[in-house]
Amino acid sequence: MSKQKANRGFTLVELLVVIAIIGVLVGLLLPAVQAAREAARRMSCSNNFKQIGLAIHNYHSAYKQLPVHGGGTTFPRTGTVGHADYTSGNGNINTGGGVNRLRLSYLVGLMPFMEQQALWEQISNPLNENIFTIEDATTMTGSWSPMGPNPGFQDGYVPWSTEMPTLRCPSDPGVGLPAAGRTNYAACLGDGYFGIERANPAANGFEFETHAKRQRASHRGVFVPRNRMKFRDILDGLANTMMCGEIATDMGDLDNRTDPLIVRGGSTNGPASDSAVHDPTVCTKSASIDPARPRFWSSSLSRNNSLNNLINTTSAVGNRRGFRWADCGPMFTGFFSVTPPNSPSCNMAWISIEGGPLAASSRHQGGVHVLMGDGAVRFVTDSIEAGNQSAGNPYLAVKAPTNGAYVSENAVGEGSPYGLWGALGTRASREVIDEEF
Numbered sequence: 001m002s003k004q005k006a007n008r009g010f011t012l013v014e015l016l017v018v019i020a021i022i023g024v025l026v027g028l029l030l031p032a033v034q035a036a037r038e039a040a041r042r043m044s045c046s047n048n049f050k051q052i053g054l055a056i057h058n059y060h061s062a063y064k065q066l067p068v069h070g071g072g073t074t075f076p077r078t079g080t081v082g083h084a085d086y087t088s089g090n091g092n093i094n095t096g097g098g099v100n101r102l103r104l105s106y107l108v109g110l111m112p113f114m115e116q117q118a119l120w121e122q123i124s125n126p127l128n129e130n131i132f133t134i135e136d137a138t139t140m141t142g143s144w145s146p147m148g149p150n151p152g153f154q155d156g157y158v159p160w161s162t163e164m165p166t167l168r169c170p171s172d173p174g175v176g177l178p179a180a181g182r183t184n185y186a187a188c189l190g191d192g193y194f195g196i197e198r199a200n201p202a203a204n205g206f207e208f209e210t211h212a213k214r215q216r217a218s219h220r221g222v223f224v225p226r227n228r229m230k231f232r233d234i235l236d237g238l239a240n241t242m243m244c245g246e247i248a249t250d251m252g253d254l255d256n257r258t259d260p261l262i263v264r265g266g267s268t269n270g271p272a273s274d275s276a277v278h279d280p281t282v283c284t285k286s287a288s289i290d291p292a293r294p295r296f297w298s299s300s301l302s303r304n305n306s307l308n309n310l311i312n313t314t315s316a317v318g319n320r321r322g323f324r325w326a327d328c329g330p331m332f333t334g335f336f337s338v339t340p341p342n343s344p345s346c347n348m349a350w351i352s353i354e355g356g357p358l359a360a361s362s363r364h365q366g367g368v369h370v371l372m373g374d375g376a377v378r379f380v381t382d383s384i385e386a387g388n389q390s391a392g393n394p395y396l397a398v399k400a401p402t403n404g405a406y407v408s409e410n411a412v413g414e415g416s417p418y419g420l421w422g423a424l425g426t427r428a429s430r431e432v433i434d435e436e437f
Contacts, residue, residue: 041170042364045184045246046377048166052185052244053375055113056106060231067109069187070226070328072100073147091149093156096126096142098149102226105333106187107167108147108326114166123148123159151326155180160326167325171363174249174322182249183325185371186360188242189334190221191422193355220416220426221337222373225328231373235428238373242424245335245360245380246368250320254297256289256344257361258321260331261297280339280357280389283346295342321345321361335360337425338418340386341368370424380421387419 059067091098111120126144144157151160161180169184219225222234222243234241250258261283290298324332331347335358339345343359360380362368367381415431416422423431 038171038365042369042379045169045171045362045364046369046379048169049185049244049246049369049371049377050375051114051166052107052110053371053377055110056243057375058113059110062113064230066223066229066231067106068104068226068228069106069189069223069333070102070104071109072102072104073145074099074102090153091144091157093154094140094142096140096144098145098154100148101150103151103328104147105151105326105328106223107183107185107333114164116164116166119159119162119164148326151180151324152329160324164325169246169248169362169364172249173363174251179249179320179323181325182322183333184246184249184322184362185244186247186322186333186335187223187244188221188370188425189223189225189330189336189355190219190427191337191416191418191425192218192220193330193336193338193358220429222427223334233427234373236423236426236431239376240424240431240433241373241427242337242370243373244371245341246362246364246370247322247335247358248361248363249322254290254299255295256297257295257342257359258345259297260321260345260347260356260358261286261288280343280346283357284339284343284389286344286346289344319347321358330355330358334358337416337422338386339389340382340384340421341380342382380424384421385419386421387417389418 056066108123111117111123124146126146126148148154148159149157151157155161163181167183167185172182172184174182219227222241223229231238248255248258252259288297290296319331322332327333330336336355337360339357339359341360342362343357345356345358345361347356347358360368360370364379367379367384370378370380372378415429416426418425420433423429423433
């Protein structure tokens with residue numbers, strides 16, 4: 001007798017076991033896929049930095065100097081020295097004109113060396129065409145001035161609002177307004193800060209002798225605002241000195257790396273005596289940091305312009321990290337090698353052109369990319385040795401006693417008090433880099 005074979009399917013238990021196995025495999029695979037994607041983004045970011053490094057070296061070969069950070073056009077000063085002298089020159093979206101008030105970042109001069117010749121032609125040789133104004137309904141009766149208007153006060157000028165993939169880290173998701181053209185790659189300004197507009201020894205035809213003295217003492221990075229720098233000025237060696245570093249751009253989420261805390265106190269004409277421009281730990285150990293989320297300011301923080309409150313005024317809403325690629329303000333295209341990478345950042349005032357402990361930062365896990373003077377791209381971890389954060393006074397690198405003579409406060413010319421990180425950010429302090437980073 002023959003037995004009839006029954007068609008037997010999977011039992012419920014077998015199906016559940018298979019589903020569970022597939023779920024475990026997917027759970028194991030997804031992190032690996034995400035890690036691979038981030039590794040690819042990190043590699044792409046490194047390649048962008050290498051392109052910037054090549055552009056800087058090609059620029060130096062062509063002009064025998066580095067691109068000026070804080071260069072551009074201006075017109076003779078008239079009247080008394082004041083804030084209006086620095087913010088004028090905006091131009092008009094109907095008639096064009098304007099001057100950039102020596103506020104162009106080092107990135108502007110690199111455009112022809114980064115395959116952005118078309119954008120460079122718009123900036124250097126403007127024509128009477130609507131393509132140079134964001135508002136489509138605007139009909140210009142004139143043309144913008146060569147090298148464009150003030151990037152800090154004229155968002156209607158198309159080149160300043162143009163985002164270039166080469167200037168963006170793929171890991172940074174920040175897009176759109178109120179940014180006017182983001183960048184993730186900033187100039188290294190050393191381990192001391194004295195606001196760019198204040199450190200202005202030859203700008204606008206006016207000489208600030210005291211500011212010039214402070215600038216020479218406190219601006220110890222490869223890029224010195226409004227000065228022509230050369231590779232020969234990097235006495236510590238190109239391979240031992242950072243030229244540029246990463247900065248994350250702000251996304252409006254109270255990230256304390258990208259939404260700098262204001263530190264100017266009261267109604268004085270300078271920072272409070274205990275503010276973060278004198279002591280970086282006032283920023284990095286601020287009570288305003290959310291203890292449950294150390295990378296963010298507290299969501300209950302009062303938002304106004306008094307001491308240690310966040311900036312949220314109409315005129316300052318665009319003053320966030322990396323928001324203007326063409327603007328030389330440290331807020332947008334600069335960092336200081338004082339506080340370690342991805343530390344909370346603070347600014348001397350809502351004015352974007354001032355200084356403060358503005359740290360390098362990134363969306364990568366555990367560190368940031370930096371561009372060395374020889375063109376090499378290195379990844380620096382957040383745990384890099386950064387010395388004693390209370391050891392120096394990065395704002396007042398020199399001080400004036402009663403007799404008016406400027407003397408050293410931080411042993412000007414000696415090694416950085418901020419450890420290996422500070423040493424990498426200074427160009428000529430006779431520091432020897434004898435360890436891996």
